[in-house]
Amino acid sequence: MAARDRVLSCLIARAQMIELRHLRHFMAVAEELSFRRAAERVHIDQTPLSRTVRDLEDRMGVALLIRKPRRLELTPAGAKLLDHARGLFLRLERIKRVIRETDARYREPLRIGADDSTVQPRLAECLTRWRELVPDIPVELTEMRPAELLAALRSEEMDAGFSFGLPDSEAIAQHVAWMSPIVALLPRAHELACREVVSLAELSSFPAIACSASYHPGLCQQMKAVRRRYSVAPTIVGEARTLTGYLTRVAAGQGVGVADADHMRALRRTDVVVVPLAEPVHFTTYVLHKHRRNGLPESLQRFLTHATALN
Missing domain, CATH: 3.40.190.290 (D-Maltodextrin-Binding Protein; domain 2)
Structure with a gap:
């Protein structure tokens, strides 16, 4: 039990270090299924993009992509993360709108x-x-x-x-x-x-x-x-x-x-x-x-x- 708790704690600690850029870059790769097209979409080189996705996989402790010679595929975990990441960014946009509306309501005349x-x-x-x-x-x-x-x-x-x-x-x-x-x-x-x-x-x-x-x-x-x-x-x-x-x-x-x-x-x-x-x-x-x-x-x-x- 103690060993399993330590593993769980380690996974939680890793997940807590995930940044929005990890998810944003992963979403681009997951939706394009191409590092080249994804790199063009987020305006960075392929090498740092690939490194960011690898870093995300390390922090999550799971494989998110199946890398084949000529194409990429999502693992089940990758597909689930893509779904949750999309929902997260939608919620962030809603939060941004609410904050801006609140700011406008109390703004100086x-x-x-x-x-x-x-x-x-x-x-x-x-x-x-x-x-x-x-x-x-x-x-x-x-x-x-x-x-x-x-x-x-x-x-x-x-x-x-x-x-x-x-x-x-x-x-x-x-x-x-x-x-x-x-x-x-x-x-x-x-x-x-x-x-x-x-x-x-x-x-x-x-x-x-x-x-x-x-x-x-x-x-x-x-x-x-x-x-x-x-x-x-x-x-x-x-x-x-x-x-x-x-x-x-x-x-x-x-x-x-x-x-x-x-x-x-x-x-x-x-x-x-x-x-x-x-x-x-x-x-x-x-x-x-x-x-x-x-x-x-x-x-x-x-x-x-x-x-x-x-x-």
Whole structure:
């Protein structure tokens, strides 16, 4: 009895030293019944492959293959090991999926910064659809001024951001997320308020309110590009730091203005009349992220793909 126990203990000890590479290489040989084809399949030379299978047989204490001059055959023990090895690797794949799903469930959320002038319904739509498509990766949304957003992206305190554009920076990538038509904003008593459409030339003939370049550099850059394109130069009589202040100045009759249609649908001000422009001009909202030397995390790359697909 003692001798048999020692033999059994020896066999168990040998089996415990079996590595996954032994089983993976044995499976290739057992399924191909050729050391040459198996070596090509696992991308190693025949000699180390044959040595690994021999080592496995030594550790198992059984013959797994019958080596004939021109072909290989599985022994009954080899056939049984092949069956169990296949099941083992299937179980390992299932374990890998479960672990990855668990990791995703408890993964750090994506930190998204939003320029405080970006209140369009499209942003809410983007985040809602993301939650439906990828519920395991939550989003933390933080509103901030453009300068704060730029600093947060550079320091990686934010993973991504939404803005009308930030000052040119080699460190920050800016991708088009969506576009919204530019509309004219008029006081209720303005002579153009009853029009169904207004041209930029007509609008520019009246005193205008501008947004602050230091607070909203992207909006200012986009509006300057529109004016250059259509050769219009309105007289600026006031400047606003916030969208609320901008609309208040227009409503009070201090000047006319422009905004994107999505913002105006969201705000629905009764003291400001919104009239479409005759020209096909748009404000563009960008999704931004920092260029990273080692590439973007998978979750961030998926979010950027999702955000830009809305355009």
